[in-house]
Amino acid sequence: MRSVRARAALGATVVVALALGAAGLAVLLVLRANLTDQAGLQAEVAAREVAGQLALGVPYAELDTGDEEEHPVQVTDEDGRVVAVSKDLESISGTGTDRVAASGTAGTGDDDHDDRDGDDDPGRGEVSTDEPDFGNGTATVDGDRADYRFAAVEATDPAGRTLTVHAGAPLAAERRAVDSVRSAMLAGLPVVLLVVAGVTWLVTRRALRPVEGIRREMAAITASEDLARRVPEPGSHDEVARLARTTNETLAALEESVGRQRRFVADASHELRSPIASLRTQLEVGAAHPELLDVPGAVADTVRLQALAADLLLLARLDAGERAGLTRLDLGALVREEVSQRVGDRVPVTVSVSDGGLDVTGSRARLARVLGNLLDNAQRHAVRAVSVTVARDAGEVLVAVTDDGAGVPDAERERVFERFVRLDEARARDDGGAGLGLAIARDVATHHGGTLTVSGARFELRLPHPGALPPNLRSSIAGGAYR
Incomplete structure (x- = not known):
């Protein structure tokens, strides 16, 4: 049935x-x-x-x-x-x-x-x-x-x-x-049951009519692949109306996700086209005129292409919900280690780390990637100084990267974290970046239960202390998902 x-x-x-x-x-x-x-x-x-x-x-x-x-x-x-x-x-x-x-x-x-x-x-x-x-x-x-x-x-x-x-x-x-009452009951029972069945059928049919409308519209959306369409929402405030609203919210999120994915693919294709075209040109020239082959330029384009592919792969993994192995680590020690290993920085970096209470639970490699992206961004915009401070702030560990450059305009505070977004000044000063560094940094911070914000020329990374981890990370670690 x-x-x-x-x-x-x-x-x-x-x-x-x-x-x-x-x-x-x-x-x-x-x-x-x-x-x-x-x-x-x-x-x-x-x-x-x-x-x-x-x-x-x-x-x-x-x-x-x-x-x-x-x-x-x-x-x-x-x-x-x-x-x-x-x-x-x-x-x-x-x-x-x-x-x-x-x-x-x-x-x-x-x-x-x-x-x-x-x-x-x-x-x-x-x-x-x-x-x-x-x-x-x-x-x-x-x-x-x-x-x-x-x-x-x-x-x-x-x-x-x-x-x-x-x-x-x-x-x-x-x-x-007793016989009279029993006979009356037996005679009336079928009538009552028929009435109950009929009324239930009609009431259920009326109650499920909006559901059938939702089903038909979802079938039409699936057939047309038009995610801009929405299912009808009944005027009632019952479960069916909540189902319709939730379905429309899901469709809106799906439309946004698909749109973001399409923009990502288009931007990635655009960003990949330049180094690939340059590398191909250099190789074709080298094949025809070996003496004109620009090997350093070809290597630079290859390195740029490799870095861009690595960034795109990391973003794809983050979008898919993949989580790297988490461990408890001292964020202050990680900052000191990463800064000490940087060579060739245009502007010197000063580090200030407070004592104790700087432990977090996270992926060492990805958190190092966040710090490296923030420092790279600061190096591009700094005039004479870049500083990094690590301190305990309530139930969080705060990492602040500050440079003495012009800073990010207030109107661009959120846009700067979007993928493939480069502000005019950054585009003029950029040495080949694709505008993915800050987007990767924020996504990694979010996946660790933290936040990444900017105010002027100060970027603040906040990560929860192990005792204040969000429930999804606590349950995942307890279940053995991060080993």
Whole structure:
């Protein structure tokens, strides 16, 4: 069953059917118990009426048992012998004995009981106030057999004999009521289930209508490859509306990502074209006129091409989410080491490192690459001095690279970190850079959970202390992703 509407309708119908079935069963059980209790109460009243007569010494043959068909009566003594039964009672069960004839007198009394008539003051007995015993059975009265609820009440006659009165109340009304309710439930259940299924189908169809619109639009976007299109957003504030908004946000991010990728490919192609064309020209000239081959120029173009390819490869890896092996390292020691290994800098670099608390978790090679890019940028713009300071700042380690040049204009503070972006002054002074150094530096900083910002001629790299790593880096390191 592939349709969500069908599954929802079926599920709702099954749940309602089970709920109605359980509720109906409970109603029937409660109804049967209440009607059975009412029949038991009627039987108890009838039994106590007869027991009261016995306590007053009424002879067995003169007992008033009421309506025999409604309340069949059987009286037994302590030995279980039948001493009296109601008129026209032909058979009985469920009272302890199925005899319907009084012992020795065929249900009209017995001699011992009749001898009490000669007693001047027979006194009076009593009726037990204990809760009677109840049970179900059958009785045949004047040829009609029926089910009864029997109550057994004990009484003591004036002679001190203990007698038990069994009186019944018919259960036919209870059976008829239960059967009527059950029939009504069975007849109404299919109708209710059909209504539930139909309403669920319609409601689900209406609720999923915007989803179908989203699906059709997504299919059209996939077919046309036009990421500028957006799915329709319903005016409601439910889950479907949130799904549409999230889908549009995803499409917008995807469009931006694809656009950035296309610009990156176009810029990379443009940047690669120049050194490749220059190198080809030099090689072609060298092939035709070996004496004119500019080997140093060819080597320089090859080095430039190699550096550009390395930068593009690193950016591609960063975009793909690749993370180099991380380790805990002292950023101050790393800065000292990298600065000491730089040769041929146009402007001298001074280093100031504070004591202690400069540990970070990161890739040594990539953080060294960030520092090298920042220093290269400072060397291109500095006049007489470049300085690097490393210090602990709250839960972060701060690396600041400052030169005495003109600095980055406020309007260009973010643009300078974009790929292949070179400001006019940088382009004039550049010795072949492609405008990827600062973009790589910021991407690496971001992947380490840090930031890279610029204010004038001061670039600030902030990396979290190991105790303040972002959750994604902590979980990745804990899971063994960085070894």
